[in-house]
Amino acid sequence: MSRYFVRRILATIPLMFIISIFVFMFIHLIPGDPARTIAGLDAEEWQVEAIREEYGLNKPIVTQYVDYMVKLFHGDMGESMKSFTPVSELIAERMPQTLKLVFAGVLWAPILGIFIGVMSAIKQGKIFDHVCMLIAITGLSAPGFWLGLMGIQIFSVQLGWLPSGGLDSWKGFILPSFTMGCGIMAVLARYSRSSMLETLREDYVRTARAKGQKESLVMFSHAFRNSLIQVVTILGLQIGGLLSGSVLTETVFSIPGMGRLLTDSIQFRDYAAVQGLLMLFALQYVLINLVVDLLYGVINPKIRLD
Amino acid sequence: MKKRISFFLAVVMALTFAACSSGGTTTSEEGTTTEETTTETTTEESGEAASETSTAKSPDNDMVVAMQADVTNLDPHVSSNGVSNTVTNTMYEALVTFDADANIIPMLAKEWTMSEDGLTYTFVLNEGVTFHDGEPFNAEAVIANWERGKADQSLRVYSQTKSWVSAVADSEYQLTITLDAPNNTFLNKLTQVRIVSPKAIEELGKDGLAKQSAGTGPYVFAERVDGGYTKVVRNENYWREGPKVDSLTFKVVPEDGSRIAMLKTGEADIITPVPPIQVEQIEGDSNIVVMNEKGITYRYVTLNKNYTLADGRQPFNDVRVRQAMNYAFDNEAFCQVVFQGYAVKPTSIFSDSIMYYAEQTPYDLDLEKAQALMEEAGYADGFPVTIWVDNTTIEMQGAEFVKQQLAQINIDVTVEPQESTTIADRTALPEDETEVQMWYVNWSSGSYEADGSMRNILHGEKFPPSGYNTAFWNNAEFNQLLDDALVSTDEAEIADLYAQAQAIAWEECPWMFLANDNSITAQRSYVKGLTYKPGGDIVFTTAELDH
Numbered sequence: 001m002s003r004y005f006v007r008r009i010l011a012t013i014p015l016m017f018i019i020s021i022f023v024f025m026f027i028h029l030i031p032g033d034p035a036r037t038i039a040g041l042d043a044e045e046w047q048v049e050a051i052r053e054e055y056g057l058n059k060p061i062v063t064q065y066v067d068y069m070v071k072l073f074h075g076d077m078g079e080s081m082k083s084f085t086p087v088s089e090l091i092a093e094r095m096p097q098t099l100k101l102v103f104a105g106v107l108w109a110p111i112l113g114i115f116i117g118v119m120s121a122i123k124q125g126k127i128f129d130h131v132c133m134l135i136a137i138t139g140l141s142a143p144g145f146w147l148g149l150m151g152i153q154i155f156s157v158q159l160g161w162l163p164s165g166g167l168d169s170w171k172g173f174i175l176p177s178f179t180m181g182c183g184i185m186a187v188l189a190r191y192s193r194s195s196m197l198e199t200l201r202e203d204y205v206r207t208a209r210a211k212g213q214k215e216s217l218v219m220f221s222h223a224f225r226n227s228l229i230q231v232v233t234i235l236g237l238q239i240g241g242l243l244s245g246s247v248l249t250e251t252v253f254s255i256p257g258m259g260r261l262l263t264d265s266i267q268f269r270d271y272a273a274v275q276g277l278l279m280l281f282a283l284q285y286v287l288i289n290l291v292v293d294l295l296y297g298v299i300n301p302k303i304r305l306d
Numbered sequence: 307m308k309k310r311i312s313f314f315l316a317v318v319m320a321l322t323f324a325a326c327s328s329g330g331t332t333t334s335e336e337g338t339t340t341e342e343t344t345t346e347t348t349t350e351e352s353g354e355a356a357s358e359t360s361t362a363k364s365p366d367n368d369m370v371v372a373m374q375a376d377v378t379n380l381d382p383h384v385s386s387n388g389v390s391n392t393v394t395n396t397m398y399e400a401l402v403t404f405d406a407d408a409n410i411i412p413m414l415a416k417e418w419t420m421s422e423d424g425l426t427y428t429f430v431l432n433e434g435v436t437f438h439d440g441e442p443f444n445a446e447a448v449i450a451n452w453e454r455g456k457a458d459q460s461l462r463v464y465s466q467t468k469s470w471v472s473a474v475a476d477s478e479y480q481l482t483i484t485l486d487a488p489n490n491t492f493l494n495k496l497t498q499v500r501i502v503s504p505k506a507i508e509e510l511g512k513d514g515l516a517k518q519s520a521g522t523g524p525y526v527f528a529e530r531v532d533g534g535y536t537k538v539v540r541n542e543n544y545w546r547e548g549p550k551v552d553s554l555t556f557k558v559v560p561e562d563g564s565r566i567a568m569l570k571t572g573e574a575d576i577i578t579p580v581p582p583i584q585v586e587q588i589e590g591d592s593n594i595v596v597m598n599e600k601g602i603t604y605r606y607v608t609l610n611k612n613y614t615l616a617d618g619r620q621p622f623n624d625v626r627v628r629q630a631m632n633y634a635f636d637n638e639a640f641c642q643v644v645f646q647g648y649a650v651k652p653t654s655i656f657s658d659s660i661m662y663y664a665e666q667t668p669y670d671l672d673l674e675k676a677q678a679l680m681e682e683a684g685y686a687d688g689f690p691v692t693i694w695v696d697n698t699t700i701e702m703q704g705a706e707f708v709k710q711q712l713a714q715i716n717i718d719v720t721v722e723p724q725e726s727t728t729i730a731d732r733t734a735l736p737e738d739e740t741e742v743q744m745w746y747v748n749w750s751s752g753s754y755e756a757d758g759s760m761r762n763i764l765h766g767e768k769f770p771p772s773g774y775n776t777a778f779w780n781n782a783e784f785n786q787l788l789d790d791a792l793v794s795t796d797e798a799e800i801a802d803l804y805a806q807a808q809a810i811a812w813e814e815c816p817w818m819f820l821a822n823d824n825s826i827t828a829q830r831s832y833v834k835g836l837t838y839k840p841g842g843d844i845v846f847t848t849a850e851l852d853h
Contacts, residue, residue: 008799032727036734040386045771051460082378085376088684093660152567164567167557167593232647245440254372264376269727280794 008293010176012286016279020072021022027271033057034081036267055081056074068275078272082265087276090261097167101249102242104173105180110235111225113185118224124197132189139186147288148252165254176253180246184238191234195227202226228299230262236292240285315639353423355585356363362593364575364832364853367552369846372559372574375848376533381515382500383454383463388752390584390841391498392578393556396538396846397438398500398521399431406837408659408754410493412524413430414443414501415481424488424795431479437503437543438527439520439737445475450504458512463808467556480611480698490800494661495532524548524847533558550835550850569828575851578827578842581700582646588828596825598648602657603839604759605649605748606817607708608692608777613743622743622777628815629678632669634715635708641821649821655811657822659840660751662791664805666812669819673714681713688716693744694732697723705746719744732769748823749774750841756804757792 035051036043050057056067071078077087110119116136120129156164163172200223201207208218247259258277265273328435336348361463373392376640379385401415403415412418435443439610452473469492472484474669485492506520519527522545524536532639537555541548555576559565562581566588568574580588580596588594609631621627637651654666680686702723709719724732751758762773765788786808791803825842835850 030728031723031731033731033734037727038547040465041459047460047465048771084512085532090532097534110607113526149561152564157567157570160571164571164573165557165564215571252561252564254561254564256531256535256558256559258532260560267725267727301791 004059004297005294006292012283012290015286016283018070019282020275020279021065023275023282024068025061027266027269027278028061028064032269034271037268038081045269052083057202068272072279077276079263079274080270081289082268082270082273087272089242091150091280092260092272093098093257094242094256094261097255098243098246098250098259100167100173101176101180101246101255101257102239104177105184105242106239107181108177109181109184110188112181113188114231116185116190118196118219118227120189120193121196121200122219125147129193133193136186136189139182141191143248144179144183145252147182148175151175151243153176166254167255174251176249176255179249179252184235184242187234187238188231192227192231195230197225199223225299229296232292232295232299236288240288243281243284320769341677344780352647353448358411360452362830363831365572365853366831367851367853368555368575369551369552369553369849369851370496370555370568372557372565372568372577374558374560374562374579376558377536377556378532379516380527380536380593381502381512382521383451383502384512384516386462386466386752391752392844393536393538394500394521395523395843396525396554397519397523397524397527398502399712399762400497403433404668404754404839406839408840415725420795423483424793426482426484428482429483429654431481432545433479436543437506437520437522438541439503439506439732440518441503441505443483443501443522444478446478446500448481448503449473449475450507451501454502454507456813461512463499466495469781490794491753491755494737494755494758497753498684525554527686528553533589541776545708545793547848549848553709554846554849557823563715569616569830573832575833576827576829576836576844580826580828582648582826583700583830585648585826591707593831595829595831595833597829597838597842599825599827599842600657600659600840601649601750601823602659602752602754603748603750603823603825604656605704605820605823607820608742608745608747608763608817609815610740610742610744610776611778611816612716612737613691615689619684619689621676621683621685621691624683624685624753625814626679626683627685627820629669630676630715631682631712631798632815633672633679633713635678635818635820636671637668637819637821638671640704644700644821644823648824648826650824652819652822655722655764655819656751656808657758657816658758658773659842660754662756662758662804664801664802664808666808674682676715686716688718690718690720691722691743692722693728693746694742695721695723695746696726696729701746704820708744708746708820729841733774733776736771737769740770740776744818745776746772747776752841752843754840757788760811761788762809764816777816779814781810781814784814 009091035048035055035057038051039048056064068078079086080090083090116132120132123129144285152164152175155162163169166172167176203225205218208222243258246257247263249255250260261273262277265277328483338387362420373389375389377385377390377393378387380394381388382398393822399413401413402410405411414432414435418427418429420427433442433475434682437443441447446748451463452470455467458464469485469487469489470483471486472554474482476482502515504532506515510518510520523546526541528539535555535557537553539553540551559568563695565577566584567576569577569588570591570592585596589596609628611623612620613622614620641647641649641651642645650670653668654663656663667831686819692706693705694703702721705721710717735741735744749763762768764779764784765773765775766782766785768775769778770776776794787803787807791800791807793799794803827844829840832852835848836850837845841843
């Protein structure tokens with residue numbers, strides 16, 4: 001187990017290296033010039049050139065990449081061209097907001113989603129199943145920002161119960177958490193239902209029933225546990241996307257998180273900030289998938305790879 | 307069971323409908339809206355109207371302003387875009403400023419005189435003014451600001467003061483500035499030179515000034531969350547009549563719908579900007595006052611004269627084609643459809659809020675004339691062309707409108723939306739490399755200058771990358787008029803030269819002239835004491851909340 005763990009962690013190093021090349025090339029190769037944005041509309045060409053010089057933007061792109069990686073290995077993510085602050089500081093300032101938001105969504109959505117999915121599978125074809133799947137389909141098809149704006153319209157403007165933005169109080173968490181979690185809940189409800197239905201058709205479930213085990217025991221210790229494998233994979237992918245995918249929720253609810261920092265930085269072509277954020281998102285994706293792989297082993301000992 | 311499902315569906319639909327009908331947008335009837343809605347509402351009128359209809363009070367004495375974007379930098383010498391200025395102008399002041407009608411009025415300087423030759427200006431400064439850090443404001447302080455720009459030319463303040471040859475303190479409160487050449491925009495530009503405490507320049511530098519304030523303004527910096535908000539509090543030692551509110555918080559709320567919601571719930575006292583399409587959502591609310599100000603934003607489409615068709619012809623090099631395009635364009639309909647009436651038909655090459663504006667005869671819609679001109683120029687069958695436009699909803703709608711209008715004279719326009727930074731890069735290429743054919747764009751001079759409204763986008767020396775003349779229009783007479791006016795010291799002569807320049811460009815049509823946008827902001831009815839400048843700049847010096 002520990003060898004597997006170490007091997008998986010080591011395997012992330014070349015992966016991150018390749019990702020760094022892609023991230024760097026993408027942001028540098030798309031058109032747009034941060035020097036021009038910094039200099040402003042009324043700047044002379046030589047001023048723009050001076051700014052390019054200052055940030056090393058006129059060097060060959062490979063040199064720029066090597067410079068960046070050398071600095072990165074020394075723990076320096078570079079300085080934002082927009083705000084003159086170190087990128088690490090910028091990210092540290094924004095991260096708590098996004099983490100709070102993600103946490104607020106992750107706290108209830110997967111549990112409720114899996115619960116709905118499993119119960120629908122058990123009550124397949126019944127009214128409960130139909131209503132739940134209708135909710136799931138609605139949650140899947142309604143775009144997050146639309147749900148958010150509707151939530152604001154109903155609960156902030158019409159009813160006046162909840163604030164329309166910010167995470168300043170517990171009340172402020174309700175709408176963003178709902179917006180963040182809705183999609184995940186719906187996806188997990190669908191997946192855990194189909195996964196559970198599949199498992200329920202397995203021979204060992206029939207055997208368990210045949211030997212007269214209690215129905216609840218059949219469901220939860222035989223069927224449910226085995227159906228979790230698929231669900232955990234989906235959960236990993238969903239949570240992985242949350243951190244970088246929080247941008248719409250952050251925009252609708254005016255939360256200064258990492259998603260908005262990323263879009264603002266891309267707009268400005270703030271290279272160092274974009275690179276830092278994308279590398280971070282990639283890293284967390286890799287790590288979450290690592291955790292998912294390790295969880296497989298916990299759920300089904302047969303998958304444990306040594 | 308089916309009944310139960312349909313009941314559930316009905317409930318869901320009813321809820322959605324309730325939300326939509328109060329919050330959604332209505333697109334019908336825009337055609338029947340009359341011109342009465344445009345520009346007539348002034349700040350004073352609407353302010354009075356509001357106080358009659360509503361007696362609502364603010365629950366606290368902290369003013370909250372919801373803005374679309376964040377300040378780029380708190381150092382007034384570093385950034386000077388519109389949003390940044392709105393915030394930094396609460397903490398920093400210049401020697402002179404603009405009033406609500408864009409006239410230059412005293413601020414840190416009490417009075418000033420210009421020498422006969424227009425080269426030297428002598429300012430008498432206000433006494434007893436102190437910076438937030440306790441340093442006294444005097445002539446030496448102004449000089450230190452000029453020197454900061456000289457020492458670091460990447461700063462915006464350098465561009466604003468680069469025509470100064472010398473700045474000398476005649477006495478503690480008298481300052482003489484000498485220019486390299488007479489310049490009719492000197493005082494306009496001076497409104498943007500915000501004076502920072504010399505001690506702070508030396509000790510805090512660029513990094514420090516991004517995190518605190520050291521100006522003479524009515525508010526002192528309190529706290530800031532990048533991308534979240536910037537909070538300033540009342541300056542208790544302000545040198546003249548100042549604000550009544552305890553604090554002012556500029557919140558960043560990028561989503562239009564969320565800003566509207568915050569104003570409705572009272573979470574925000576002022577929101578800026580209000581997209582035209584959303585005005586009707588708040589118009590009937592007696593607790594809300596919509597400010598519809600004359601704008602300074604000029605909207606146009608540049609026509610690259612070098613654009614060459616497959617057969618080698620250059621349609622935009624023919625003034626008849628350019629005029630035909632203007633005759634085929636229905637400006638009034640454009641203002642109604644794209645801007646819901648919150649824009650006006652242009653009557654010159656810049657807005658009438660700008661100094662030295664001279665009215666021209668509008669290109670009224672005349673399809674027959676347009677078709678005749680196209681035929682005369684040999685383009686009766688039209689030609690294909692691509693228009694570049696920012697990929698935001700309202701900009702793309704505008705470009706689509708242009709496409710529809712030009713189809714009437716057989717010009718086949720392809721709309722190519724792009725992200726704004728990409729367009730900025732692609733339009734900065736020099737004449738022999740550029741791919742631009744038509745560019746849907748807008749321009750405004752924040753310092754209300756005629757020169758600033760024309761030079762960068764129409765002068766023959768301002769082809770990219772030195773400027774934004776993407777029509778590549780180069781008229782020697784026009785260039786000369788601009789150059790002569792700039793160094794003239796005689797008001798009447800300046801006005802005359804600029805009037806001639808406007809007439810030439812209007813006749814020559816280097817662009818399609820589309821519209822002047824109004825600037826729309828909205829506030830709760832209990833907000834008092836603000837001044838709105840043309841273009842929508844809000845002055846918070848005497849801000850007050852009825853609470």
